[in-house]
Amino acid sequence: MLKAYPRHSVDITWRDYKRIFAFIFASHFEKEGLLPEFERRFAEYIGTRFALSMPSARLGLYAILQYFNFPEGTEVIITPFTHQSIFTVLKTFRLKPVFVDIDERTHNTNPQLVKKLISKKTRLLILTHMWGQPCDMDAFTKIKNAYDLKVIEDCAMATGATYKGQKVGSFSDASIFSFGKAKAICTFGGGMLCFNDPKMKDFVSAMIQNFHAPRAVPLAISVINSMIANILTRPRFFFLTLYPVMRFLNLRDPYNPVEHKKDSEVILEHMPEEWKVRLSSFQAALGLEQLKTLDERNQDRARNAQLLNALLEGTPGIGLPVPHPDVGHIYLYYAVHIQRPLSLDQLRARLLKRSVDTQLNELTNPQQLRVFGADSRDFPAFERISSNLLVIPNGIYLNARDIRVVAAALKQTLLSMGGGDKT
Numbered sequence: 001m002l003k004a005y006p007r008h009s010v011d012i013t014w015r016d017y018k019r020i021f022a023f024i025f026a027s028h029f030e031k032e033g034l035l036p037e038f039e040r041r042f043a044e045y046i047g048t049r050f051a052l053s054m055p056s057a058r059l060g061l062y063a064i065l066q067y068f069n070f071p072e073g074t075e076v077i078i079t080p081f082t083h084q085s086i087f088t089v090l091k092t093f094r095l096k097p098v099f100v101d102i103d104e105r106t107h108n109t110n111p112q113l114v115k116k117l118i119s120k121k122t123r124l125l126i127l128t129h130m131w132g133q134p135c136d137m138d139a140f141t142k143i144k145n146a147y148d149l150k151v152i153e154d155c156a157m158a159t160g161a162t163y164k165g166q167k168v169g170s171f172s173d174a175s176i177f178s179f180g181k182a183k184a185i186c187t188f189g190g191g192m193l194c195f196n197d198p199k200m201k202d203f204v205s206a207m208i209q210n211f212h213a214p215r216a217v218p219l220a221i222s223v224i225n226s227m228i229a230n231i232l233t234r235p236r237f238f239f240l241t242l243y244p245v246m247r248f249l250n251l252r253d254p255y256n257p258v259e260h261k262k263d264s265e266v267i268l269e270h271m272p273e274e275w276k277v278r279l280s281s282f283q284a285a286l287g288l289e290q291l292k293t294l295d296e297r298n299q300d301r302a303r304n305a306q307l308l309n310a311l312l313e314g315t316p317g318i319g320l321p322v323p324h325p326d327v328g329h330i331y332l333y334y335a336v337h338i339q340r341p342l343s344l345d346q347l348r349a350r351l352l353k354r355s356v357d358t359q360l361n362e363l364t365n366p367q368q369l370r371v372f373g374a375d376s377r378d379f380p381a382f383e384r385i386s387s388n389l390l391v392i393p394n395g396i397y398l399n400a401r402d403i404r405v406v407a408a409a410l411k412q413t414l415l416s417m418g419g420g421d422k423t
């Protein structure tokens with residue numbers, strides 16, 4: 001078939017390319033209003049009063065915490081399963097993370113365990129919508145109201161996901177979004193902060209008023225990298241370029257469209273000047289175009305994921321994503337829990353021979369909790385699942401036939417491997 005299937009896709013469509021070239025020939029007047037228009041339309045889409053562009057989701061969280069100004073030592077209920085940078089920001093403000101185990105089916109924060117951990121020092125609850133599946137917002141809204149907590153939604157993986165028809169990011173005091181390469185909206189970097197509080201708008205607007213647009217050279221490099229990744233993560237191009245290198249040199253991670261910044265563990269005591277960057281008009285133009293097709297692209301991924309669920313259901317040794325009946329899961333990433341005692345490294349190598357590229361968990365792992373004096377053994381679901389995850393392809397450039405190939409490869413490979421020692 002002359003196809004191979006990359007772990008992720010970078011979703012830039014022909015309409016996006018058309019908008020990029022149209023921007024080049026637009027007048028200064030047309031370009032000037034693009035950023036505020038993108039912020040306004042994004043807020044309308046999510047269902048909040050305000051949206052402000054940020055350098056990243058992490059800097060969005062930084063701005064929120066600076067606004068809340070919690071006393072040192074304030075306790076924050078949070079999942080152990082998220083991005084390392086979330087912990088870093090909490091450490092910056094000298095807040096105490098109180099970890100709560102995840103739901104084994106959804107990989108989201110388990111609401112049944114939260115109440116037991118709330119104390120007089122608890123002021124904040126941070127909810128990460130894992131893989132694109134919303135948390136149980138009815139349960140968490142009740143907890144928020146009962147204990148008078150602030151709630152922040154981490155929507156970096158869930159832009160466009162819904163809970164009972166309402167967009168995630170609109171349930172809380174504030175929410176953060178990411179627009180990196182392999183996210184639901186790709187604007188070559190940046191993010192958005194959404195909220196309803198006018199005082200927060202004044203505070204954050206004053207904080208970022210001196211932020212500048214990205215420098216031309218770094219932005220150009222990001223654009224070129226993203227465009228190349230967009231082309232190379234289409235199955236036929238992947239088969240002809242990266243795949244043979246990976247296959248014949250036995251390389252499983254020469255590339256990764258998901259961006260994990262090297263400075264994600266840096267403590268932000270004083271925000272460096274190079275981080276004071278807002279979206280450019282160029283990025284806003286692309287964001288506006290991507291917003292038009294966001295629901296359609298999310299539906300394409302979800303359709304692929306639902307077919308994977310149907311094809312893999314009943315396969316011994318695999319824990320599949322289980323969507324809550326009230327949610328619109330966008331399946332930004334399709335992560336399965338490998339429950340059999342086998343080598344994930346060997347599994348990935350054999351899948352690659354069958355043209356299927358995969359990825360291990362690159363979010364937090366049990367070892368990273370030790371920095372906060374936490375023991376992963378206290379969170380058995382997190383410890384078990386985070387160490388044995390495999391992300392498999394379900395991107396928008398795959399059709400139903402491709403998905404059947406991916407599912408068959410996983411089932412046959414697991415069958416051929418049998419048991420064994422786990423790495």
